Amino acid sequence: MSQQNSDPTVYDGLMFVSLGAVIIGIVFLVLTLSQYGWSGP
C-alpha cells in the first residue's frame, strides 16, 4: 500500500467552491420552484 500525498491543493479548494456553487444553484432553483407551488419530493 503506497502512501499518498494528503496535502490539500488548489484544486481541492476549487472543488469546494464548485460544490458551494452547485448548492447555491440548487437553493435558487428550490426557491424558484416554491414560487410555483412546488412542495418538494
Place this chain on the structure above:
Amino acid sequence: MNNVVGKMLIVMQLVFSILFMCFAGAVYTFQGQWKKQASSLQAKLDVAETQTRDAKAAHDRDIKVLTDRAKEAEAERDNAQAKLEDAETRARTIQEQLDAVMLERDKAIADAQVATTEASARVVEATALNKEVQSLRSRIAELRQELQVMEDKLLDGQGRLADAREMEEQLLVEVANLKDLLRLNDIDPRTVVSPGDVPQQIEKVDGFVDETLRNQARNQELVKITIGSDDKIYEGMTLTVYREDSYICQVRVMKVYPDIAICVVNEKTRNGLVQVGDNVTTKL
C-alpha cells in the same frame, strides 16, 4: 496525464458550477417578473378566450340568423320563382291574347278603311244628290211660281168666264127680248143686215194722255193713253182728245194693251197741241 485530465475536469466542473449558479440566480431574480408577465398574458388570454367565445357565440347566432334568413330568402326565392313562372305563363297568355287582339285590330282597320272608302263614295253621292236636290228645289220653286202664275191666270179666266156667263145670260135675255120685239114688230129675224147700216155701239170711256211722241219725219204724232183693251178699246177705234172745254183733235188707235193704247193723231182734225194730261174719251 491523468493528473492533467483531472485538473481540466475540475476546472470545467468549477466553471459549469458557477454558470449553473448564475443561471439559477438569474432565474430566481427574474421569475417574479416572468410570473407577472405570464399572469398578465394568462389574463389577456382568458379575456381573449372569453371574447373569442362571445365572438363565436355571436358568430353562431349570426350564422343561425343568416341561415334562417337564407332559408327565408330561399323560400321567398321559390315563391318569387313560382310567381315569375305564373307571371310568365300569364304574360304568354296575354301575349297570345294581344296577338289575337292585334289581328282583330288589323281586320278592324281594314274594315274601317273599306268603310271610309265607302263613306267617301257616299259623301260624293250625297253631295251630288244634294246638288240635285237643290236643282230640284229650284225647279220646284220655278214650277211653284209657274203654278202661281197659272193659278192667277186660272182665277182670271174663271173671273172672265163668270163675267162671260153673266154677259151671256144678259145677252140671252136681251136676245129673247129682241126676238119678242121682232115678233111684236113682225120682222123676220133671218133678215140679213149689212154692218155699215148699223153704227157700232160705243160705250163712253174716259182716260188721259200719258205721253206724246213724234216720229223721225215729224209728220205724225203718237200718243199713249191710259185706257186699253180692258176698257173695250180696240184697234182702229177713233177717240177724241180735249182739254177742259176745248176740243184738241181726234186720234186713231194703232196698238192696244190691257191698260194702255198707242194712238196716232189725225192731223186733219187737229185744233191744238196735244199735251200730257189732256182728256181722252170714246164719246163726247
